[in-house]
Amino acid sequence: xxxxxxxxxxxxxxxxxxxxxxxxxxxxxxxxxxxxxxxxxxxxxxxxxxxxxxxxxxxxxxxxxxxxxxxxxxxxxxxxxxxxxxxxxxxxxxxxxxxxxxxxxxxxxxxxxxxxxxxxxxxxxxxxxxxxxxxxxxxxxxxxxxxxxxxxxxxxxxxxxxxxxxxxxxxxxxxxxxxxxxxxxxxxxxx
Amino acid sequence: xxxxxxxxxxxxxxxxxxxxxxxxxxxxxxxxxxxxxxxxxxxxxxxxxxxxxxxxxxxxxxxxxxxxxxxxxxxxxxxxxxxxxxxxxxxxxxxxxxxxxxxxxxxxxxxxxxxxxxxxxxxxxxxxxxxxxxxxxxxxxxxxxxxxxxxxxxxxxxxxxxxxxxxxxxxxxxxxxxxxxxxxxxxxxxx
Numbered sequence: 381x382x383x384x385x386x387x388x389x390x391x392x393x394x395x396x397x398x399x400x401x402x403x404x405x406x407x408x409x410x411x412x413x414x415x416x417x418x419x420x421x422x423x424x425x426x427x428x429x430x431x432x433x434x435x436x437x438x439x440x441x442x443x444x445x446x447x448x449x450x451x452x453x454x455x456x457x458x459x460x461x462x463x464x465x466x467x468x469x470x471x472x473x474x475x476x477x478x479x480x481x482x483x484x485x486x487x488x489x490x491x492x493x494x495x496x497x498x499x500x501x502x503x504x505x506x507x508x509x510x511x512x513x514x515x516x517x518x519x520x521x522x523x524x525x526x527x528x529x530x531x532x533x534x535x536x537x538x539x540x541x542x543x544x545x546x547x548x549x550x551x552x553x554x555x556x557x558x559x560x561x562x563x564x565x566x567x568x569x570x571x
Numbered sequence: 572x573x574x575x576x577x578x579x580x581x582x583x584x585x586x587x588x589x590x591x592x593x594x595x596x597x598x599x600x601x602x603x604x605x606x607x608x609x610x611x612x613x614x615x616x617x618x619x620x621x622x623x624x625x626x627x628x629x630x631x632x633x634x635x636x637x638x639x640x641x642x643x644x645x646x647x648x649x650x651x652x653x654x655x656x657x658x659x660x661x662x663x664x665x666x667x668x669x670x671x672x673x674x675x676x677x678x679x680x681x682x683x684x685x686x687x688x689x690x691x692x693x694x695x696x697x698x699x700x701x702x703x704x705x706x707x708x709x710x711x712x713x714x715x716x717x718x719x720x721x722x723x724x725x726x727x728x729x730x731x732x733x734x735x736x737x738x739x740x741x742x743x744x745x746x747x748x749x750x751x752x753x754x755x756x757x758x759x760x761x762x
Contacts, residue, residue, distance in 0.1 A: 387640075387717045388633050400591035400598050405605045405691060407591050407598040414596045415636035416607040418691065426744075442579050443689040445606035449578075450689050492733075494742045497687040497694055498634040498641050500596060500609065505688075505744055526578045538755060542683075551685045553617075553696055557747035560754075564729060 416501050422458035422465075423504035425473045428491070428558045428567070429454060429483060431513050435531035436562070437481050438541075440549070442526070448550040451530070451541060453558050454480045458506070466490060473508045481529045482519030486512025489567040496554070507558060509567025534562070607692050613649035613656075614695035616664045619682070619749045619758070620645060620674060622704050626722035627753070628672050629732075631740070633717070639741040642721070642732060644749050645671045649697070657681060664699045672720045673710030677703030680758040687745070698749060700758025725753070 391411020399407040399414070406417050429437040436453075443450050456476030458468050470488040478484045493506040521527040532540045537559055545551045561567065582602020590598040590605070597608050620628040627644075634641050647667030649659050661679040669675045684697040712718040723731045728750055736742045752758065 387719075389635060389717075392633065392635050392638060399593055402590055402598060402600065402605045405598060405607065407593060407596060407607065409593065410635055413635040414593045416596065416598065416691065424690075442583065443686070444580065444583050444601055444604040445691065445693055446686050446689050446695075447583060448689075450686070452689075492736065492742070492744060492747075494736070494744050495634070495637050495641070496743070496745075497692065497696075498637050498639075498643075498741060498743060499615075500607065500636065500694065501688065501692065502636055503688055503691065504637075507744060526580075528578075538751070545683065545685070550689060551683070552687070552689060553683060553685045553698060553748045554687075554744050555748075556683075556751040557744045560729070560747040560751040563751075563754075 414500070418457075418503060420457055422468055423493070423506060424455060424457050425469050425476070425506045425508055426554065426558060427454045427473045427477045427488075427508055427510050428562055429477055429481070429485065429510040429513060430534060430562065431483065431531055433531075434534045436534050436537045436559075437483065438530040438532060438555075439480050440528040440530060441521075443550070446550055448548075450550045450552065451544050451555070452552060453555055456480075469493075469506045469508060473510065477510050478516065480519055480521050480525070480527050482515060482517040483513045484516045485510035486514070489569070491561050491567040505554070507561060509561065511568075605691070609648075609694060611648055613659055614684070614697060615646060615648050616660050616667070616697045616699055617745065617749060618645045618664045618668050618699055618701050619753055620668055620672070620676065620701040620704060621725060621753065622674065622722055624722075625725045627725050627728045627750075628674060629721040629723060629746075630671050631719040631721060632712075634741070637741055639739075641741045641743065642735050642746070643743060644746055647671075660697045660699060664701065668701050669707065671710055671712050671716070671718050673706060673708040674704045675707045676701035677705070680760070682752050682758040696745065698752060700752065702759070
């Protein structure tokens with residue numbers, strides 16, 4: 381992308397100032413730009429998981445920042461193990477899927493990673509596909525979480541999400557990206 | 572959702588502290604939770620737009636927070652006009668589409684709105700569908716922007732995004748949500 385380098389604004393190389401370093405998040409400034417950064421730099425992973433009965437797994441929980449119940453796909457933060465970035469994503473996904481839903485997966489494949497809001501945050505979100513699911517426990521998350529699991533027939537998942545939105549649940553648009561990956565077979569084959 | 576109220580954590584009602592109020596963003600804390608909030612509370616809108624030649628509109632620009640070139644759908648911030656929230660979204664979408672791409676749309680329909688990262692931000696993202704497109708100018712954004720427009724055949728859009736990711740562009744996963752809305756006909760009919 382060398383020919384486009386003149387399109388990089390001058391303040392892209394301005395020094396970074398930390399406006400406030402919190403326990404979990406830091407607010408930073410570079411030139412004109414303010415953005416937030418997780419203190420855990422590993423990012424997050426969203427898990428596209430379908431049971432042997434062709435049901436998509438969703439989790440319901442309360443999110444304090446927006447003060448609403450949300451419907452999400454199983455997800456979690458990734459630990460920061462240098463040199464094992466991909467392994468970090470896949471292992472975190474396996475752990476979080478089982479913790480939140482009670483389903484263990486035999487394989488996890490990487491699908492895509494990108495920014496959740498590139499104008500205001502450095503957060504990077506990976507999508508993975510969980511394969512070979514076996515039910516091993518009740519799910520519900522760890523002791524700090526209170527998660528309800530929903531198993532929704534694959535061909536009804538989009539309509540089900542819109543119905544939950546109409547009921548007042550907050551639905552992250554990225555869930556429809558998960559459905560797009562599923563419908564297009566992304567991550568179906570082990571790499 | 573009354574029956575699930577016991578699942579709301581106690582700190583959901585803790586008072587909000589502002590850890591830092593920046594020019595554009597504020598870092599806040601409620602109980603254990605830290606999150607970022609735009610000082611412009613109207614949120615953002617992403618525009619799913621297809622030309623009469625069945626080409627999906629994407630824009631390429633540099634994003635300072637992540638220091639990468641991104642591929643996005645046309646998008647922008649929404650002004651804060653109380654009592655005109657939906658009109659605000661639709662008018663902002665029309666203006667941003669024309670400014671960024673040079674395409675004017677005859678109609679805009681609302682598709683979905685939800686959080687971009689509900690664990691760390693209050694940002695709300697609306698998706699709209701732009702209909703009846705007519706080319707009226709060069710696009711490229713306002714004087715502070717330097718935007719390249721890409722028009723990609725609809726049935727190649729997913730593969731094209733993965734090819735750009737392989738080249739090093741940063742691709743927001745929400746773009747695949749936009750493709751899902753398009754493939755499922757969301758917003759095709761005026762309301």
